Amino acid sequence: MMHPPSKPSPRSEFLAGCQATFPLIVGAIPFGLIFGALAASSGLSWLGTVAMSAIVFAGASQFIALGLLATGTHWLIIVLTTFVVNLRHLLYSVALVPHVKSLPSRWKLPLGFWLTDETFAVVINRYNQPDDSPYKHWYHLGSALFMYSNWQLCTWLGLTVGRMLPDATTWGLDFAMSVTFIGMVIPYLINRPMLATSLVAGGVALATYSLPNKLGLILASLAGIGAGIGAERWSEAEPKRT
């Protein structure tokens, strides 16, 4: 499905990164539109909405913040919730460390700022491909910039056009994010350890759903990773018994 650029150059890698991110953009568009459209009703100002997308740039926690703002939650609780919800990005950045550690700070800083679920899923595949293209960080930049500009545009469109369609927020278009993530997860499920990871993460996520501040998300992720490692050890040990 994903081919390394035939002749790696910064430009070809950048464009390949944009291209690989395109399907995820399709999934993010409705999500961004709804954020923009919903923001006003939660009491966030026009400027605040634009600023949140521009400098926070974290879809899921932006939605949660809207919900909390609407109920008049103290700002510290909102920030704390954001912290917990975005802790998953720590897992992503740790996974990317081997690939970005030799880059200069002028690269690490923006790539860190632009780290999202979508860009992580796309670029980790590129980094893990065996070819030794020296420009894989340009692929990363292409994916990140494409996601970022799309999110800004969709927030703005949601604020302007989205508010003219009062019912739009009840259509459930946020389901686009779920369906995007499904399309990202299924290709991983090619062996038992990955299957175990996914099943356990899903199960624990349900069991811990009622915990505050999306803490269940972190517990479920860690349980899933543990299950994967366990299943890997177990399946490695298996042939030796015969």
Added chain:
Amino acid sequence: MNEVYVIGGMALVTFAIRYTMFALSGRLQFSEPFIKALRYVPPAVLTAIVVPAVVIPTGSDLQLSYTNARLIAALIACAVSWFSQNLLLTIVVGMMAFLGWQWLLLTGLV
């Protein structure tokens, strides 16, 4: 003023989480088992986000029924993704299934 604290604080914690490891990366040396474990990060995190969103659509109770359009569409999306391995197709068919099923429920056809 409250808004400035909310957005500033959210931006600060989000950036700190995303960037800290990158900033330290020159000095970090991970062990082999740890790097192996990292491969399980994407499916674990993404599944943990998706499953509750699909089966607890209102955020309060579990809905394992054909009247839950998200569940039906998610199952269809899983099948499309499994057989086609095509992300764009999965998203488009999944969304169409979701909107279509929702419409059928509204009109009382299912």
